[in-house]
Amino acid sequence: MKCSSSVLAAAAGMMATASAHGFITSPQARLAGSAMKAACGTQVYNQQASDNYGNIQGELQVAATQTDYNAAECNIWLCKGFKYSDNTANVQTWTAGQVVDFTFDVRAPHTGYANVSIVNTATNTIIGDQLLYYSDFADNAKPIPANETSFSITIPSDLGDSCSTAGSCVVQHYWNAASINQTYESCVDFVVRGLGSGPSSSYFTVATPLSSSRVTTSTSAPVPTIPITLSSAVPTTLQTTVSSASSTSVPVAAAASSTPYDGEYTC
Template sequence: MFKLASLVFALAATGSTYAHGVVSSPPRRQPGSAFQSACGLQMYQVASSDQYGNQQNLEGVNINTHVLLQPACTLYLCRGMQFGDNTANVQHYTAGQTVDFKIDIKAPHTGVANVSVVDTTTNSVIGDTLYYIPNAYSTTSPITTNETSFSITMPDVGGKCSTAGNCVLQWWWDARPIDQTYMSCVDFTQ
């Protein structure tokens, strides 16, 4: 009962508003037992019940529950989602291959968005941004098709992504006016 009460308090204290945006294709990292081990039960419950949520909401749960996070719980990398929960979803892409993305937006918030290759061992972008939306998911104009359905061309990452779990394609949406960040990661090898 105490855990449930703590979770309800944490959700209320963070001002949680469910449903914002995720990558719906290719398959993205999702929470599982590795996420729960790294980030704690209450954060796992929130992330599982609202996979469209923002990373700041998870930070708020942590602040309000005072859970000691494991070093692997890096909320600014794939929203803390762990490779160990997603080993069955690793994609293989070759340099020059076109990869189609579908983004599911449940609630728009004006910001910027991009897709980049991220080295998960250093949490750093490899190469140039692959796709950029300067006025993403605006609240003042309709969301366009090129914001929710687009393609990227895989760069040659020079062998940096040959081991599964070392690289992701990360869709990152920063709605700075409301201080909310959304991200989804697609594990891949090359």
Template sequence: MKQFTSIAALTGLISLANAHGFVTSPTARMPGDAMASACGQQVEVNQQSDNYGNIQGELQVASGQSDYSASECDIWLCKGYKFADNKDNVYSYTAGQTVDFTVDIRAPHTGVANVSVVETSSNSVIGSPLISWSVYASTATGVTANETDFSVTMPDDLGSKCSTAGDCVLQWYWYAESIDQTYESCVDFTLGGSGSSSGSGSGSSSSSSSSSSSSTAKAETTPAAVETTSAAVETTAAAAETTTAAPVETTPAAPVQYATTTFATQARQSAEPSVEVQTASAVETTGSSVVSTKPIPTDGTAQEKLNFVESILKYLAN
């Protein structure tokens, strides 16, 4: 256990030293159990602690691990991140659609970069890069705006190669030549028929990836983009307000319909009952099963006290 803790701490330090770049939109593959099984537990821990790390750093960690399998890990494809861990992050695009990218680069290092369609079965680029830079994240100029916020156009000549989830990825690739470090981020997608080339960017997540509707593909939907408002759970003071008037018998209100989100959470009201109270005289008039909260008089006459107790007994008898 002590050895495991020491190794985890060491890999964390390596991650901090290597934290340089990752695609933040569209949602890219992340490490998980399938990666740990193929690449080794410590390699996966290294990337969980900092997914901005580079492939060379992963290989340094893997070199001392008996559970690292080079063939199964396929670390030069998406840094070893597996489709099995990211099945909920599949985008549905159409040919000709534009896809907006956002890249977070935490430290510039001069190199080259591109975004390409990659066939995962062979780890090979299909066609030409969708966008490329011969000089990227230069230490001389710093990171420029078009290196972190840009768009690519989905090709229309892929046929059926990318029609099944997991077969293809949009891979952002940055090789920082000046320090010999390689960074990759992969976006899983499926490609349908021709659509408008003026689309807004990324398509729908896997929950709607089976739909070929171009209107769905035009709207950017990230897997976690769910908003709830306080109005869905808010109960106003007026809903709980009582009056001094005698209660009127009414039919029970319909059960409250709770608002749920895709995170399987619910907005819940307090189930603690509240007690509505009235004086004994009101009980005698309305027959309501409501008990007075007025205390037994302590400063009245003995007769007043007896009258109060008698009213309570009459209520209990009914």
């Protein structure tokens, strides 16, 4: 029996949808729209518009049968091909040092690794360090830890003007479910306005629990007391000393930048 390309595409779309299992639900992440449809093709768009939890391999399976899939324009390994121009109403405005809460829905677990990073959309590369890293994510052999579905990130204070223009940066959740060879990406568009007092991107929120061998802490030495001598014309009862406040410990840092990536995705 012979099958038409449309039937094959529909079947591929159904298989991909059946295995769709992860997406950022808050803040609002990029969704499929007309710009994605024009770049990635009607069937790829239809698949993701019906279920935005789908994986990249499922999209590519559908795209392989389509003549309207433009690989360069789709750029499917950046936010699964979802476009900024379809999501201009969903751009978040944050400040440096701001702590932002995220919710991620693991619809069904598939063991792999994951990271949360700020990505330059022009080059599809991570800016600075990963903000979060999970060496064992959505492990289907155990209950899903709370910090895999609800977590916070701190907006780095040394981004400069890299993320001052809407569409130039996204916070991307990247989940490589290596156990089933499926990759899930979801992206939140944002801009940074003004200056904050938060930590630089060298220090970032760590998804716990992690083994002690992966976590280091650093504490600055206290600033010494500095005596101030007043003029002899001033009564001695007014002489005093001023002590600078001791510095607080800096946030925990994790050494995760050397984490390998899927061959199709380079950060």
